[in-house]
Amino acid sequence: MTQETYQHPHVPAGYKHIRGEWDSGFVIRYIKNEFESESEFVWIPVGALRADGTQDGVHYDRQFGTRKELKYSGEPSLKVPEELAGQMESIEKYGGFYMSRYPVSLDDDGEPCSVARRVPVTMSLRSAVKTARRFEGGPDVSAHLPYAAEMDTMLAWLVQTETLTPREIREAAAVRESRTAGRKMPHACESHSRERNGFYDVLSNVDEWTQEQIDEPYLSGCGSGCSFPKTARCYFRPYACYAFTGFRIALRII
Numbered sequence: 462m463t464q465e466t467y468q469h470p471h472v473p474a475g476y477k478h479i480r481g482e483w484d485s486g487f488v489i490r491y492i493k494n495e496f497e498s499e500s501e502f503v504w505i506p507v508g509a510l511r512a513d514g515t516q517d518g519v520h521y522d523r524q525f526g527t528r529k530e531l532k533y534s535g536e537p538s539l540k541v542p543e544e545l546a547g548q549m550e551s552i553e554k555y556g557g558f559y560m561s562r563y564p565v566s567l568d569d570d571g572e573p574c575s576v577a578r579r580v581p582v583t584m585s586l587r588s589a590v591k592t593a594r595r596f597e598g599g600p601d602v603s604a605h606l607p608y609a610a611e612m613d614t615m616l617a618w619l620v621q622t623e624t625l626t627p628r629e630i631r632e633a634a635a636v637r638e639s640r641t642a643g644r645k646m647p648h649a650c651e652s653h654s655r656e657r658n659g660f661y662d663v664l665s666n667v668d669e670w671t672q673e674q675i676d677e678p679y680l681s682g683c684g685s686g687c688s689f690p691k692t693a694r695c696y697f698r699p700y701a702c703y704a705f706t707g708f709r710i711a712l713r714i715i
Contacts, residue, residue: 467506467556471714475599476502488562491598499568500575500598502559502712505611507552545608548713559712560607565592572597575710593710600715607711 468483476489479501487504552558561575568574573596593606 466554470504470506470557471555473599473601473712473714475601483557489559500596500710501562501577502575502710503562504557505560506557544605544713547603548605548608548611548711551713551715555714558611558714559602560611561710561712563709565589565596565708565710573710589708593708596710598712602712602714604710604712607709611711 470478470483470487470489472478472489476491479488479490481487481503483504483506487506489502489504491500491502493499548558563575563577563579565573565575566579568576573592590606593604596604598604
């Protein structure tokens with residue numbers, strides 16, 4: 462893979478490019494059928510990622526595919542799941558991956574979607590994993606609930622490329638209490654102030670629900686119940702601390 466691959470996002474079959482460029486929010490829309498446009502995804506260009514936590518020779522504090530922090534059991538989680546390993550191979554080939562633009566909701570048929578102005582659905586983490594995998598996004602992609610590595614990579618890329626500053630990340634990540642998250646649309650979906658460089662709601666209200674957390678949640682803050690936990694994350698060098706709700710779908714290009 463050439464270093465410039467991530468600058469030329471691959472558009473999977475069944476999708477169309479609707480706006481933006483690789484460095485300004487490259488958005489694609491899934492065409493469910495010839496009459497209906499549905500879920501939207503944004504390209505996360507991350508260059509060449511490897512399991513040792515490097516991208517174009519730059520080492521990350523949080524390794525891709527692993528967690529340096531200990532689990533509650535006291536043992537580090539070093540195993541790279543098959544699903545994540547497949548994503549790593551895809552990133553090596555295409556230079557990035559897609560993340561759903563909006564928190565996942567359900568359409569009128571009960572199928573998962575990522576569309577504007579739909580209230581995010583309340584569900585447990587285990588249900589979120591199953592729901593993400595249920596998304597039918599066409600023959601060229603497979604869907605899954607993002608891993609922490611994918612979320613960290615997205616944030617790292619935005620900061621490194623100066624697309625968003627740490628302060629803008631903090632401002633974009635609005636706090637949503639668990640008692641209101643299921644009934645209230647995130648303001649960031651409609652606020653022009655959150656639409657810097659076309660990334661729209663990518664950073665706002667992204668819940669720290671990742672597949673590594675199914676059995677032993679990694680919470681650097683506090684949680685409340687199994688649905689819409691209020692979570693705090695600290696991201697050092699540069700520093701940013703934020704809280705969020707809702708979950709998203711990551712697409713792997715096959």
